[in-house]
Amino acid sequence: MIPDNSQELRILAGEYVLGVLDAHEADEVAAALAVNAELRRAVVFWERRLHPLSSLAISAEPPSSTWLAIEARIRTKTAKPVAKSFWINLALWRWSTAGFAAAAAALALWIAITPVPGPNLVAILHPPQQDQASWIATAGRSGLVLRAVTTATPPSDRAFELWAIAPGATQPRSLGVISPNGELRLSRLPADLRDGATLAISIEPIGGSPTQLPSGPVVYIGSVKAV
Amino acid sequence: MMDNQSAALSPVEILIDAVGHGSQVALQRLYEIESRRLYGIALRIVQRREIAAEVLQETFLQIWQNAAAFSHERGAGAAWLTGIVRFRALDAVRKAGREVPSDDPRLGDEAVEPDVIDKIGASVEADALRRCFKLLDPKQQRCIVLAFVDGLSYSEVATRIKAPLGSVKSWIRRGLHSLRRCLEQ
Numbered sequence: 001m002i003p004d005n006s007q008e009l010r011i012l013a014g015e016y017v018l019g020v021l022d023a024h025e026a027d028e029v030a031a032a033l034a035v036n037a038e039l040r041r042a043v044v045f046w047e048r049r050l051h052p053l054s055s056l057a058i059s060a061e062p063p064s065s066t067w068l069a070i071e072a073r074i075r076t077k078t079a080k081p082v083a084k085s086f087w088i089n090l091a092l093w094r095w096s097t098a099g100f101a102a103a104a105a106a107l108a109l110w111i112a113i114t115p116v117p118g119p120n121l122v123a124i125l126h127p128p129q130q131d132q133a134s135w136i137a138t139a140g141r142s143g144l145v146l147r148a149v150t151t152a153t154p155p156s157d158r159a160f161e162l163w164a165i166a167p168g169a170t171q172p173r174s175l176g177v178i179s180p181n182g183e184l185r186l187s188r189l190p191a192d193l194r195d196g197a198t199l200a201i202s203i204e205p206i207g208g209s210p211t212q213l214p215s216g217p218v219v220y221i222g223s224v225k226a227v
Numbered sequence: 228m229m230d231n232q233s234a235a236l237s238p239v240e241i242l243i244d245a246v247g248h249g250s251q252v253a254l255q256r257l258y259e260i261e262s263r264r265l266y267g268i269a270l271r272i273v274q275r276r277e278i279a280a281e282v283l284q285e286t287f288l289q290i291w292q293n294a295a296a297f298s299h300e301r302g303a304g305a306a307w308l309t310g311i312v313r314f315r316a317l318d319a320v321r322k323a324g325r326e327v328p329s330d331d332p333r334l335g336d337e338a339v340e341p342d343v344i345d346k347i348g349a350s351v352e353a354d355a356l357r358r359c360f361k362l363l364d365p366k367q368q369r370c371i372v373l374a375f376v377d378g379l380s381y382s383e384v385a386t387r388i389k390a391p392l393g394s395v396k397s398w399i400r401r402g403l404h405s406l407r408r409c410l411e412q
Contacts, residue, residue, distance in 0.1 A: 015403070049410050057267045
């Protein structure tokens with residue numbers, strides 16, 4: 001139902017931002033956002049351009065207890081795993097054409113210098129709302145190498161942790177904490193890592209998530225492709 | 228060019244950046260600056276104070292969780308926050324149903340005036356939107372404001388202005404089409 005026609009696509013994005021679509025249609029657009037870069041750009045266009053209209057709503061003082069409630073919920077949330085449905089949505093992520101083009105040159109170089117012989121799986125990770133390639137993972141029989149291709153540093157007192165979601169799986173599995181120099185090497189190929197799997201990087205406490213699941217926000221994501 | 232862009236980052240974008248790096252103090256400051264505006268947006272859509280307060284909580288939790296993935300572009304911070312609170316408010320309305328609009332003027336449920344667009348303030352973005360909005364016919368303007376500001380769906384807009392659903396859809400879609408062409412110029 002997501003139109004191929006670029007004009008129609010932009011109108012649909014406008015309807016989505018206005019909030020006039022019914023729940024089913026809105027869900028369909030939300031799911032397509034994960035895989036359709038043009039749709040994402042169109043949604044951002046409308047969010048920014050229509051934003052001044054929101055000043056027609058009159059500012060009002062929220063109940064005084066609101067901030068304390070937010071603070072309390074943040075404290076309990078930090079140790080809480082990300083909801084399952086989030087991972088189902090993540091599994092929908094695929095390479096966008098734009099993301100692929102942006103990363104192609106870096107990828108070619110990276111494959112040439114990677115010490116893993118004959119990598120046959122590649123993933124380019126980018127921030128969820130952007131196409132900029134930030135990490136490249138190559139994997140094969142002899143293991144996995146993940147390396148940052150842009151400057152990517154976690155917040156102070158935090159670390160990046162790499163996760164794999166096997167095709168069709170609803171839960172991620174940790175592949176380990178990324179070292180401060182922006183690199184992670186595994187000497188064996190994880191079972192979850194195959195064509196169609198998803199790799200994700202979350203922000204975690206030093207040493208990794210205290211639970212079996214990511215406890216912090218996912219800041220990079222990418223699909224694993226056989227090459 | 229980079230320097231100009233960094234210099235033009237508003238306090239909101241700088242705070243979102245700090246929140247993305249895990250600063251709870253920055254989140255609190257963001258709340259101090261933005262909570263009244265965001266609460267007003269939520270209240271206009273959900274029409275009930277206790278639900279609007281819940282929406283505001285959810286909004287700041289989402290900001291806390293997603294700030295690290297926010298892309299830093301000039302002027303985009305406030306629009307990003309507005310997008311979050313509007314979607315949370317629309318979600319709350321879908322789950323809880325909508326209150327019949329009250330006549331309490333403090334809830335901001337005023338009728339949409341013909342020249343309402345003149346009230347959207349002064350910024351480069353507002354000027355562009357105002358200029359383009361005035362090219363739309365009054366019905367298109369009214370439907371788009373009811374959808375964006377009051378958070379009404381197609382069928383709710385149709386009920387509110389007592390017009391056929393098909394006409395409302397076509398006014399909004401044609402309005403969006405004209406707006407996009409004008410805004411992209």
